[in-house]
């Protein structure tokens with residue numbers, strides 16, 4: 001059995017590349033070739049440590065032509081997508097020990113195949129919670145959210161839509177004063193499901209988590 005090696009955001013990236021290829025409305029073979037080549041090289045670049053077989057599978061993107069082929073290709077890659085770690089309610093509670101009445105989403109309904117991070121909001125307390133496997137260790141960060149009441153670019157997925165300003169207090173103390181904690185604020189999608197479908201790069205997400213964890 002082949003080992004999963006594609007992380008969820010990487011799968012999104014590949015999907016995005018197939019969309020770019022499909023949207024290329026031209027009959028100029030040179031342009032088509034260039035778009036295909038660009039998609040394949042971007043995808044392969046994302047995986048510097050793959051085996052020859054895995055590379056072949058990724059490079060196949062450059063041969064796709066019909067709508068059916070694009071879908072078949074994405075279906076073929078799906079079994080190679082790394083599942084989000086199975087976390088229990090107990091584990092989640094441990095990640096947020098200060099929240100005695102922590103609301104936890106129904107974990108039986110979580111699709112572990114289509115998650116980069118597990119995020120949910122508690123409207124009553126205006127808090128947002130995020131769980132993410134950071135270098136193999138599941139970590140949790142929480143922040144406060146303020147509805148932006150406008151559309152903007154999400155800092156995590158770079159998608160444009162309904163966002164909230166999420167502010168988190170960094171555990172790292174400021175150098176100016178030992179009593180002063182640094183706050184980090186970012187616009188993020190209100191809809192975590194949509195965000196997970198759009199995220200193609202985890203740099204901003206990890207930066208946010210690192211800055212909160214201190």
Ligand SMILES: [Zn+2]
Pocket residue numbers: 154155156157158159188189194195196198
């Ligand atoms: Zn987003």
